[in-house]
Amino acid sequence: MKKLSSTPLYAFFVGIDVSKESLDVCLIRVADKQLCYQKFNNNMQGFQKMKLWLKQYGCELESDTLVCLEHTGLYTRKVVHYLLSRQVAVWLESPLQIKRSIGLARGKDDKIDSERIAKYAFLHQDKASLVNLSSLTIEKLKDLQANRNRLLKALKSIKTTVKELISIDAASGKTLQRVNKDAIRGLEKSLEQVEQKMSEFIEQDAELKKKYELVTSIKGVGKVLAITLLVYTQGFTKMEDGRKLACYCGVAPFEYRSGTSVFGKTGVSKFANKELKRILYLVSMSSIQYNQELKTYFKRKVDEGKPKMSVLNAVQNKLLHQIVAVVKRGTPYVEKLDKI
CATH class of the missing domain: 3.30.420.40 (ATPase, nucleotide binding domain)
Known part of the structure; x- marks a missing residue:
């Protein structure tokens, strides 16, 4: 004792x-x-x-x-x-x-x-x-999300194999396509069922449902990014700060300098959640088309001569700050039509 x-x-x-x-x-x-x-x-x-x-x-x-x-x-x-x-x-x-x-x-x-x-x-x-009880829902969402990723990986593997074989040997490729037709349908159906179940769990949890609706109120942000962020931030109870979340996703810029002799380029860290970073990149590509605020920002920066990938990274950063802002504020996103 x-x-x-x-x-x-x-x-x-x-x-x-x-x-x-x-x-x-x-x-x-x-x-x-x-x-x-x-x-x-x-x-x-x-x-x-x-x-x-x-x-x-x-x-x-x-x-x-x-x-x-x-x-x-x-x-x-x-x-x-x-x-x-x-x-x-x-x-x-x-x-x-x-x-x-x-x-x-x-x-x-x-x-x-x-x-x-x-x-x-x-x-x-x-x-x-x-x-809390929402943590149990997030636990279920995490399981379904992992299953969704496995289904997507299997589906992509089969489709890519068939596509490559068709480009080289059309006859064998068509045979493989017919053989895998039922498997592809089954995987696609399972994928739909997983996504439906995720939506059901969110619908049953009032707190998560509200946060989900706030996040998806931002133009360009869909179901996949919203659910992934809910899972990894534990329903936005962790990494509530936009900068911290951007750092976790690998889109926050960091300076690289020391004393008077070391002056490296400002860049992002390789230590990041690779899954979130990949999804965020795809969402940013959609956002610069449908989110007027980010579309205006992207065009202006590119016209100023900034590299497109650098500006796209800044767009991802801004997206995360918008997401955190609407969750903290508790009100849906309101599009700004003036320049940023």
Whole structure:
């Protein structure tokens, strides 16, 4: 048992280190500043045993408890859903953030990790970003989005193969086209069903529906970019600043200079979300045709002699700032007809 001290917002803090088969759980009971540890299976039976174990220390797994877990993907889902069903405050934090917060640390095992997670929650409780019901919808959208990408990849692979073969050997290409006709139809139908299901999930979540409608009110911005941004920004609860979002998408310009001798070109960073950057590029091509504000900006800058790709990158940057602005403001986009 170890002692801790702080001014708590919760009566109990629980750190859980999650693996595929098990949960390593560390409890901090604020009343006597003590730590307790136990291991459970990562299934419903394990959750019930964890609840009974915590009850021995006065923790009923209710609203007076903050549970912190590392965001490790699929393995956290079942326990997070269980905790949310009990109205528990759940905090999913980046493993890197927790690791950096403890500084230089020696030794590692599941028990130590659960203790470090519990301490992190205790010491940084005022910064906790809690999971809500919209987060569960975003989780479903993320699954569907990943499935959509796989379907698109398979569809593109088949169509490209057929097209290339037709250009070289028309007879063999036509045969391959006939053979894959049903497969292509099936993939296209599955793609439609996935997109329909995504729309249904958004329709059922009032908060996400409102944000989705705000984002798509901008001319040129469609379903794909809107949903992708909702997924990666957790419904715009993360990266609320336009500059940060532009940086994440790889379209924010950075200077490259040092002292009096190094003067490189201003450019974008290669560290970016490649999927978002690709979608954003396609949307920007549409926007300079249908978004009058961005169309005017693009034409003016190109007429001034700026490189088209550089101006297109600036258009993507402005698009993201427009998106963030309408979400923050809570009102649909209003097109500006004057020059920008």
